Amino acid sequence: MGILVVGSVAFDNIETPFGKAERCLGGSATYFSVAASFFTDVELVAVVGDDFSEKDLEIFRGRRVNLDGLERIRGAKTFFWSGEYGYDLNVAKTRDTQLNVFANFQPKLNERQRNAQVLFLANIQPELQMNVLEQMKKPRLVALDTMNLWISTKRAALEKAFAHVDLVVINEAETRQFTGEANLVKGAREILSLGPHTIVIKRGEYGVLMITRGEAFAVPAYPLENVFDPTGAGDTFAGGFLGYLTSRREHSDLELRRAIIFGSVLASFAVEKFSLDRLREITLENIYDRYRAFRTLTHFEDFEVL
Amino acid sequence: MGILVVGSVAFDNIETPFGKAERCLGGSATYFSVAASFFTDVELVAVVGDDFSEKDLEIFRGRRVNLDGLERIRGAKTFFWSGEYGYDLNVAKTRDTQLNVFANFQPKLNERQRNAQVLFLANIQPELQMNVLEQMKKPRLVALDTMNLWISTKRAALEKAFAHVDLVVINEAETRQFTGEANLVKGAREILSLGPHTIVIKRGEYGVLMITRGEAFAVPAYPLENVFDPTGAGDTFAGGFLGYLTSRREHSDLELRRAIIFGSVLASFAVEKFSLDRLREITLENIYDRYRAFRTLTHFEDFEVL
Numbered sequence: 001m002g003i004l005v006v007g008s009v010a011f012d013n014i015e016t017p018f019g020k021a022e023r024c025l026g027g028s029a030t031y032f033s034v035a036a037s038f039f040t041d042v043e044l045v046a047v048v049g050d051d052f053s054e055k056d057l058e059i060f061r062g063r064r065v066n067l068d069g070l071e072r073i074r075g076a077k078t079f080f081w082s083g084e085y086g087y088d089l090n091v092a093k094t095r096d097t098q099l100n101v102f103a104n105f106q107p108k109l110n111e112r113q114r115n116a117q118v119l120f121l122a123n124i125q126p127e128l129q130m131n132v133l134e135q136m137k138k139p140r141l142v143a144l145d146t147m148n149l150w151i152s153t154k155r156a157a158l159e160k161a162f163a164h165v166d167l168v169v170i171n172e173a174e175t176r177q178f179t180g181e182a183n184l185v186k187g188a189r190e191i192l193s194l195g196p197h198t199i200v201i202k203r204g205e206y207g208v209l210m211i212t213r214g215e216a217f218a219v220p221a222y223p224l225e226n227v228f229d230p231t232g233a234g235d236t237f238a239g240g241f242l243g244y245l246t247s248r249r250e251h252s253d254l255e256l257r258r259a260i261i262f263g264s265v266l267a268s269f270a271v272e273k274f275s276l277d278r279l280r281e282i283t284l285e286n287i288y289d290r291y292r293a294f295r296t297l298t299h300f301e302d303f304e305v306l
Numbered sequence: 307m308g309i310l311v312v313g314s315v316a317f318d319n320i321e322t323p324f325g326k327a328e329r330c331l332g333g334s335a336t337y338f339s340v341a342a343s344f345f346t347d348v349e350l351v352a353v354v355g356d357d358f359s360e361k362d363l364e365i366f367r368g369r370r371v372n373l374d375g376l377e378r379i380r381g382a383k384t385f386f387w388s389g390e391y392g393y394d395l396n397v398a399k400t401r402d403t404q405l406n407v408f409a410n411f412q413p414k415l416n417e418r419q420r421n422a423q424v425l426f427l428a429n430i431q432p433e434l435q436m437n438v439l440e441q442m443k444k445p446r447l448v449a450l451d452t453m454n455l456w457i458s459t460k461r462a463a464l465e466k467a468f469a470h471v472d473l474v475v476i477n478e479a480e481t482r483q484f485t486g487e488a489n490l491v492k493g494a495r496e497i498l499s500l501g502p503h504t505i506v507i508k509r510g511e512y513g514v515l516m517i518t519r520g521e522a523f524a525v526p527a528y529p530l531e532n533v534f535d536p537t538g539a540g541d542t543f544a545g546g547f548l549g550y551l552t553s554r555r556e557h558s559d560l561e562l563r564r565a566i567i568f569g570s571v572l573a574s575f576a577v578e579k580f581s582l583d584r585l586r587e588i589t590l591e592n593i594y595d596r597y598r599a600f601r602t603l604t605h606f607e608d609f610e611v612l
Contacts, residue, residue, distance in 0.1 A: 017488075087488035182323070182393035184511075185531045205490075206512040207526060218526035218603055223515060225491045257606040291609055297524055298604055300563040303597055 002041030002064070003246045004113050005032045006132045007122025007235070008102060009046040009070065013082035014274060016089065018228050024275035025059060026081060028122035028145070031232035034279050035239025035266040036120075037063040038287060040246040043113045045069035045132070047101045049077040059276055069113055073101045089230045089271075090204040109135045118246040120238060121165070123147045126157035133164060141251060143167040143242055145234070151178050163195040169238050171202045184209065185216075198256070200241065202234050208260055217257050222268040222294060229274045233267045236279065240266030240287075265290045308347030308370070309552045310419050311338045312438045313428025313541070314408060315352040315376065319388035320580060322395065324534050330581035331362060332387060334428035334451070337538035340585050341545025341572040342426075343369040344593060346552040349419045351375035351438070353407045355383040365582055375419055379407045395536045395577075396510040415441045424552040426544060427471070429453045432463035439470055447557060449473040449548055451540070457484050469501040475544050477508045490515065491522075504562070506547065508540050514566055523563050528574040528600060535580045539573045542585065546572030546593075571596045 007029030014021045029046045036042050042065045048056075050072060060067060077100040083092045105128065114137045121129040121144040129144060136142075144165045150158050151174060158178075162168060168191055172184065179187040188199045188211040201209045205227075207220040241263030248255045265287055272278040313335030320327045335352045342348050348371045354362075356378060366373060383406040389398045411434065420443045427435040427450040435450060442448075450471045456464050457480060464484075468474060474497055478490060485493040494505045494517040507515045511533075513526040547569030554561045571593055578584040 089488075182395075183531060183533065185529045203512065206509065207524075209526070209529060211529075216529055216603055217606070218513075218529065219606070220513060220515070220524035220526055223491045223517075223522055223524060225489060227489065254607055258609055261606055262609075288609065288611075295606075295608060297522055298606075300523070300525070300567055300601075300604075301560055302601060303564055303568075303594070305594075 001115060001117040002043060003036055003118040003120060003242055004043040004045060004069075004109075004116035004136075005029050005036070005120045005122055005239075006045040006107055006129075007032060007120075007124060008079050009044075009048050009052070010079040010081055012080075012231060012275065013095070014229055014231055015084040016229055017085070017087050019274070021229070021274040025056060026231060026275060027079065028232075028235040030059065031235035031270065031276065031279070032120060032122055032239035033065045034059060034063065034276055035236045035270070036243030036246070037065050038240070038266070038284055039243035039262070040064065042066065042243070043069055043116055045107050045109065045113065047071040047073060047105045047107075048079075049101045050074050052078045059280065068110065069107065071107070076101045083231070085230060089227055092231070107132055117141070118242055119143070120242050121145065121161070122235060122238070126150055126154050126161040129161050130157070130164065133161075141166050141242075141245065143169055143238070145169045145238060146174065148174055148177055159194060162191065165196055167198040167200065168196045169200045169202065169234070169241070171204070171234060175199075175201055185211065200260070202237060204230070204233070208237070208264060210256065210260055212253070212256075215253055217260060219260055219264055219294070219298060221264060222290065222297065224268060224272065227271045230271050232276070233271050236270040237263040237267040239263070261291055261294050262287070265294065307421065307423040308349060309342055309424040309426060309548055310349040310351060310375075310415075310422035310442075311335050311342070311426045311428055311545075312351040312413055312435075313338060313426075313430060314385050315350075315354050315358070316385040316387055318386075318537060318581065319401070320535055320537055321390040322535055323391070323393050325580070327535070327580040331365060332537060332581060333385065334538075334541040336365065337541035337576065337582065337585070338426060338428055338545035339371045340365060340369065340582055341542045341569075341576075342549030342552070343371050344546070344572070344590055345549035345568070346370065348372065348549070349375055349422055351413045351415065351419065353377040353379060353411045353413075354385075355407045356380050358384045365586065374416065375413065377413070382407045389537070391536060395533055398537070413438055423447070424548055425449070426548050427451065427467070428541060428544070432456055432460050432467040435467050436463070436470065439467075447472050447548075447551065449475055449544070451475045451544060452480065454480055454483055465500060468497065471502055473504040473506065474502045475506045475508065475540075475547070477510070477540060481505075481507055491517065506566070508543060510536070510539070514543070514570060516562065516566055518559070518562075521559055523566060525566055525570055525600070525604060527570060528596065528603065530574060530578065533577045536577050538582070539577050542576040543569040543573040545569070567597055567600050568593070571600060
């Protein structure tokens, strides 16, 4: 059953203060799938051009990623993004976006895909997210990501999409942009009032804040001495988070919290090298070790009355 | 024995998007003392003018704060700061600073003060911090705060001060400014290499990161629906943190972590109302309750192997 992700598979040009990479593998669905496949079976639904080679597919080999949903369009080019980061690695500056094959993307799910347990609607336009959601049978959990562009240009469609999902994964600035509310807790509650039972707010180097109707959970990011490339960190987080959840019988608060840590662990690896280079190397044992390191980083004892 | 703090007692004009307060009580030593006095005896060393009235002293009444070190200068005015915050409450914009009595402040410690167990050098010029430190007998722990002004104008004196203290309490932007290093972990290690065994980095609404020579500890800030006035949050944090530590026999990693939580708890109260208005109201029981809330906010279980 596993998880279905619909999003982008892309080529990126990336420049950071620590170097640059040209035409490297990227895309929300790529990062997400690789991260989630450590925990569960992934159905990847995306589109590429015929410039996307067998070699580019190597990243998925030996992983639990089914590529039946990866459409290839003849005579067209793969989605392309070019961006740069300054020393403040929290903010990407987009230099160029070429939608290419993505402009007319209209995914048709097959039977197996429609039966996926969990659905992740990565950051694509909200009408397309709804279109995919409507094709699903009876998913246990539907989660959605979005971006500033859709908040400003597709607000009504986005509000409708929010109303049909269980969980929103969004970054801090987007929460403030969507709600017009400076206070993050109030903004989160405003989004929850539209329908979702859980909001997961990504704060980059400051970690993650999850707010449900009853509980709040917060975790700092893992402090790293070397951050090379934050591209894909949010999608990698979502992959670790939802991949882990998909593998669990219960989506209790206890498991949601563990899932946030696994997401944070995966994201902390992703930024250590360019593109998906670090994700290619790591094993489940590395992931477990960093989960333990998160425990050490954040643990404190109850107080004794003074 | 207790803790000695040297810093400012001040009047502040504060404007935030939620209102304004004129000539309200402020100053680093004021916030620090009130917070620390929940846990230990405090010796306050500061200076005010004769515009500082008996009524202004009420904040200290019934608390474990000894005011023998609060000098009063006739015919002179109390230190005055005026500042404003936008919706991004992380950054204060200073409108006016009038040093007044603070310009010629040269504290002379009495015997009891010189014997304090713990010393906190709040944000005053580094030469003055060193002057106070040199008067101390044999403190168990010496901690220091500083600010962007001293980093840019008194760098050599500040480096010397760092070399003589055990612990530095500093904010994130100041760490980057002092070290010229964008990566916070590297910046922290650079400051540790000057002498201190511990650095505590304040990240405003994102919480606190503590780095010692062996360990790292990170905690998010408590998510609040109402933040009215961030003035004094850093000094209140330092007061809760060091006040708690002073009350403990051991300064182990376990106790340092608890101290970080108590500091975070006190700071989370401080920002809920203007000036010290919220700190005036709270009891030790309120503090314990929020400590427990921090446990709930941040707790996650170990994983079970998948």
